[in-house]
Amino acid sequence: MEKIIQIENLKTSFFTEAGEVQAVRGISFDVYKNEIVGIVGESGSGKSIASKSIMGLIKDPGKIVDGTIMFLGQDLTKLNEKQMLKIRGNEIAMVFQDPMTALNPLIKIGNQMSEVIIRHSKLTKKEARNKAIELLKLVGIPSPEKRIDSYPHEFSGGMRQRVCIAMAISSSPKLLIADEPTTALDVTIQAQILRLIKKLNSDNENSTILITHDLGIVYNVCDRVIVMYGGMIMEIGSVKEIFENPKHPYTIGLLRSIPKMKNSKGDRLIPIEGNTPSLLMPKNGCPFYDRCDLRVEKCKLRQDFIEISSTHKVACNLISREANNELNRG
């Protein structure tokens, strides 16, 4: 399978007065053509900073301190802002949580879309307007010929997010990064937007990174899952592997905390106790140590990834102990 992006040992920190906040602490993963990869984790686990690092959107006092981001044969961490501008919004596009931050409230939707389209193509104003109408239709905006002359506030939240998605895909990006694209929307609209993202992904054969704190969304939309915690990857695998055979105590805890829709009466939510760790000069070892019921002394040391299968990896010493026992028995 063709790799669209390869991230290797990415580290991103913020150099604050209090010290170095290690927001992303050496993550590695690939995204293949035509797949949707979910990055899931609690608030503060480093999901957004990881995606902003890919987009070249880390600003002072933040800095990518190590690692490579290989995209179409070039390392994005080595590009300057001018070079990055050619890629951002073009070959890699992003959809954010709040569509209002991406839209200018004072400019008609059509004009905003045309501006983006013209920036990345050789189309004339008229052609760009027609393309904008086509795109609005594609993302399910009714009467796009009329709505194109509306202002953002004349759209509902869900419709605004559709407009943002239309803008993001206007350049046919190879990679779409959607950062909590439905968090601000109500549940029915959420499902519609997620279905749209999935459909566009398969129709356009692009790749998508979907950032969310909601494992239910991952289950319904993604092909593979990256579970992040404390700036690190705890577990990575296909949706089936993570949901049917989770290995990391953190993943297991996250899964337990999802309400089961079918028989919600009897099911109790079991939240993971404790708080997420501080990323200000964090200790070595497993970031989940303090909250893990199964922790052993060894977990204070660095965790290596254990391969459960060619697609399923987990950073947990308990698993390595399990694996070692297995080997010893063998």
Ligand SMILES: Nc1ncnc2c1ncn2[C@@H]1O[C@H](COP(=O)(O)OP(=O)(O)OP(=O)(O)O)[C@@H](O)[C@H]1O
């Ligand atoms: N400008 C900044 N200065 C200092 N620390 C920052 C800055 N931006 C982010 N961080 C820290 O980086 C860490 C990771 O943040 P990030 O936004 O990636 O988390 P997240 O998993 O996306 O959470 P959420 O789901 O709440 O968006 C957090 O501990 C946060 O406090």
